[in-house]
Amino acid sequence: MKTGRSSEPIWWLLFAVGGTVAAFLVPVHIAVGGIAGPAGWIPQAFAYDRMVGLISHPLSRLYLFALISLSLFHWAHRFRYTLAEGLRLKASWLPIPIACYGSAIVGTILAAAVLMRL
Amino acid sequence: MTSSVSSATITLEVLRYRPGRDQAPAFQSFQVPYREDWVVLDALNYIKDQIDGSLSYRWSCRMGVCGSCGMMVNGTPRLSCAAFLKEYYPATVRVEPLEHFPIERDLVISLDDFMQKLPAVRPWIVRQDDRPLDAGEYRQTPAELDWYKQFSMCINCLLCYSACPVYELEPRFIGPAALALVARYNLDSRDQGREQRQEIAAGPDGVWDCTLVGECSTVCPKDVDPAGAIQRLKLSSALEWVKNVVLPWGRR
CATH class of the missing domain: 1.10.1060.10 (Alpha-helical ferredoxin)
Structure with missing residues (x-):
């Protein structure tokens, strides 16, 4: 039995917060942006100018950044355990967490870059 | 006693392993009387008393307090004193030692x-x-x-x-x-x-x-x-x- 503090708390916290965010907010985005929008139920709301106006607001950008980044970290943690335990790869095999959390970090940086250029 | 004493029987498949005698664990079938108020532990006690005294398993209180009679009953970890035969009858009941632990002997695991x-x-x-x-x-x-x-x-x-x-x-x-x-x-x-x-x-x-x-x-x-x-x-x-x-x- 090993003792000592581990680096897991940060990943678990991002996973937990990301899970909450993803569970509550992503279904709303799917319903509004993925179904209602394309189906043309609310045509004015999705006019290009209005969307750009909405998204350009700093609070909207911050919101989208949190939504994207936290959801990615939630995915990363889940996928790490899917690989490690679902596929029975060794859980302590370092490339798995590096690839998973690394992808989330890259995605976070990309999201920040895209959102800042909007 | 409210149980109906009849000639009905139930089959128990018990995983046996006797170190020094068995090469590997293997199932052995036992026919025991079926009683509505019997639990798996009662059936094991019947086997030990009446059929094969060499069967080994842990138990003590037979009332869900001591925690020593845990076994896999049809693939699920159960206290064998709380798993009633009537939950399984007339099907066969498969009894194995608790999973994820080394077997010491029969249903006895290493703690x-x-x-x-x-x-x-x-x-x-x-x-x-x-x-x-x-x-x-x-x-x-x-x-x-x-x-x-x-x-x-x-x-x-x-x-x-x-x-x-x-x-x-x-x-x-x-x-x-x-x-x-x-x-x-x-x-x-x-x-x-x-x-x-x-x-x-x-x-x-x-x-x-x-x-x-x-x-x-x-x-x-x-x-x-x-x-x-x-x-x-x-x-x-x-x-x-x-x-x-x-x-x-x-x-x-």
């Missing part, structure tokens, strides 16, 4: 791993300042008792370890029952040992290995909810970690 982990989490009241006996007992309100009472019901039957897929993959994992005891003592108003337990509980083999499958809480015969206890420990450990990072000067 060594758990017996090493149990004292490591210090499942007793730890005091920084031991008061003299004449200062009286450490008093506690009913509300303070409620904080940890659920987690104190554990009987160390190890059904949770047998149900835990993480323990199967990572035998180093401290595991559900021992971590539930960490929660039990950490939540006790008389205890001051949280820091000491944290070394193990939040360490590399502690709560972070758990992926909240929840099977431990499903099979627990005492409704201890080890999965819930572990989640609480994750949250408190993570918040403590944040506090140490954000406010490093507040560190003890």
Whole structure:
């Protein structure tokens, strides 16, 4: 039995917060942006100018950044355990967490870059 | 006795392993009388008394308190004193030793791993300042008792370890029952040992290995909810970690 503090708390916290965010907010985005929008139920709301106006607001950008980044970290943690335990790869095999959390970090940086250029 | 004594029988397939005699564990079938009020343990006792005295298994209280008669009954970890034959009759009942543990003999498993982990989490009241006996007992309100009472019901039957897929993959994992005891003592108003337990509980083999499958809480015969206890420990450990990072000067 090993003792000592581990680096897991940060990943678990991002996973937990990301899970909450993803569970509550992503279904709303799917319903509004993925179904209602394309189906043309609310045509004015999705006019290009209005969307750009909405998204350009700093609070909207911050919101989208949190939504994207936290959801990615939630995915990363889940996928790490899917690989490690679902596929029975060794859980302590370092490339798995590096690839998973690394992808989330890259995605976070990309999201920040895209959102800042909007 | 309300049971109807009839000539009905039920078949038990019991995994046998006698070291020095058997090459590998193998099933042996036994026909035992079927009684509506019999549990699997009664059927095993019948086998031992009437058919084959060499059958080995642990049991003591036969009333769900001692925690020694845990077995796999048709693939599910159960207390054999609480698994009624009528739940399975007329089908065959398959009895195996608890999964994820080495077999010592027949249905007897080796407890060594758990017996090493149990004292490591210090499942007793730890005091920084031991008061003299004449200062009286450490008093506690009913509300303070409620904080940890659920987690104190554990009987160390190890059904949770047998149900835990993480323990199967990572035998180093401290595991559900021992971590539930960490929660039990950490939540006790008389205890001051949280820091000491944290070394193990939040360490590399502690709560972070758990992926909240929840099977431990499903099979627990005492409704201890080890999965819930572990989640609480994750949250408190993570918040403590944040506090140490954000406010490093507040560190003890």
